Amino acid sequence: xRASLFLSALSVSSVMAAPLLPEINAHSAPADxxxxxxxxxxxxxxxxQQSKFESAVPTCDLSKxxxxxxxxxxxxxSFGLSLRHVALGRGTQNYxxxxxxxxxxxxxxxxxxxxxxxxxxxxxxxxxxxMLSTVSLDFNLSDLASIASSVASALPFPPSFLKQTxxxxxxxxxxxxxxxxxxxxxxxxxxxxxxxxxEAPCAKNNSTPAPEAAPRGQQGEKAxxxxxxxxxxxxTGGLQEVYRVETAGGSAPETCEGMPxxxxxxxxxxxxxxxx
Ligand SMILES: *[C@@H]1O[C@H](CO)[C@@H](O)[C@H](O)[C@H]1NC(C)=O
Ligand SMILES: *[C@@H]1O[C@H](CO)[C@@H](O)[C@H](O)[C@H]1NC(C)=O
Ligand SMILES: *[C@@H]1O[C@H](CO)[C@@H](O)[C@H](O)[C@H]1NC(C)=O
Ligand SMILES: *[C@@H]1O[C@H](CO)[C@@H](O)[C@H](O)[C@H]1NC(C)=O
Ligand SMILES: *[C@@H]1O[C@H](CO)[C@@H](O)[C@H](O)[C@H]1NC(C)=O
Numbered sequence: 001x002r003a004s005l006f007l008s009a010l011s012v013s014s015v016m017a018a019p020l021l022p023e024i025n026a027h028s029a030p031a032d033x034x035x036x037x038x039x040x041x042x043x044x045x046x047x048x049q050q051s052k053f054e055s056a057v058p059t060c061d062l063s064k065x066x067x068x069x070x071x072x073x074x075x076x077x078s079f080g081l082s083l084r085h086v087a088l089g090r091g092t093q094n095y096x097x098x099x100x101x102x103x104x105x106x107x108x109x110x111x112x113x114x115x116x117x118x119x120x121x122x123x124x125x126x127x128x129x130x131m132l133s134t135v136s137l138d139f140n141l142s143d144l145a146s147i148a149s150s151v152a153s154a155l156p157f158p159p160s161f162l163k164q165t166x167x168x169x170x171x172x173x174x175x176x177x178x179x180x181x182x183x184x185x186x187x188x189x190x191x192x193x194x195x196x197x198x199e200a201p202c203a204k205n206n207s208t209p210a211p212e213a214a215p216r217g218q219q220g221e222k223a224x225x226x227x228x229x230x231x232x233x234x235x236t237g238g239l240q241e242v243y244r245v246e247t248a249g250g251s252a253p254e255t256c257e258g259m260p261x262x263x264x265x266x267x268x269x270x271x272x273x274x275x276x
Pocket of ligand 5: 230
């Protein structure tokens with residue numbers, strides 16, 4: 001029933017030529033997320049339609065992109081650095097709890113995320129870029145993959161550039177992986193992809209709360225903070241500073257009451273990489 005809500009929203013879009021009805025396997029996603037994802041795909045369809053009337057392929061010019069700012073802004077990138085890459089991160093924030101102290105707050109215990117190349121999207125289509133975190137968080141990765149392939153077959157010949165954006169995290173190309181090498185070292189490995197952006201062991205430099213209206217997570221939890229990280233010795237590719245912005249979900253409950261010793265909370269975020 002919820003899936004049919006999504007399908008009707010997709011098919012009433014005036015820009016969709018003779019849509020096939022894709023089969024969506026959308027499990028437990030709340031109805032609200034189906035509305036959001038259909039808005040997302042409708043916006044993509046509009047861009048595809050518009051792009052047919054433009055002779056030039058949109059450029060992916062990172063020099064003109066403006067990083068989103070929280071109400072209490074993080075310190076800006078250091079003088080002389082330029083934006084090298086923007087990735088959509090989709091994964092989990094991990095936490096631990098001591099079962100003997102249920103009133104204590106959970107302790108952050110790293111994160112694991114896949115990084116998807118969002119450089120072109122945020123530079124050419126900032127309005128789509130702004131929707132990526134929330135749309136990707138509402139579905140688990142396996143669901144997103146099936147949604148992407150269904151919608152891809154329903155869209156009339158999207159230009160290859162936009163095809164890559166069909167579904168956040170499954171139509172988009174992987175640019176790397178994010179994990180922790182120890183409790184205080186978030187690490188970004190972005191050398192395996194075709195872009196060879198570099199590797200960045202980092203340390204936290206600054207933190208600011210996500211905007212009040214930031215997308216909540218799968219369990220209704222708040223969005224994790226926005227961060228500024230600085231690379232530690234050993235970074236490659238000239239990478240120097242990394243920002244986590246546009247977060248969605250990922251926070252722990254206030255206390256450990258009823259929580260297991262180790263647990264994960266699904267999150268999404270954008271990572272902005274600056275270098276020289
Ligand atoms: C995502 O996966 C988790 C764990 O496998 C599950 O508990 C949750 O309900 C799933 N969420 C959605 C939106 O399908
Ligand atoms: C992937 O990332 C690189 C480096 O930021 C960028 O030059 C390229 O345009 C990106 N490609 C897409 C499709 O976003
Ligand atoms: C954190 O989450 C990842 C991804 O599911 C998992 O592989 C890893 O074991 C977790 N780490 C801890 C310490 O629980
Ligand atoms: C974590 O790793 C970083 C980078 O290798 C290192 O500088 C730091 O001392 C380590 N911290 C701990 C507590 O081991
Ligand atoms: C953050 O970076 C600035 C500039 O490099 C530095 O002066 C400051 O001490 C750093 N703060 C922390 C908490 O690391």
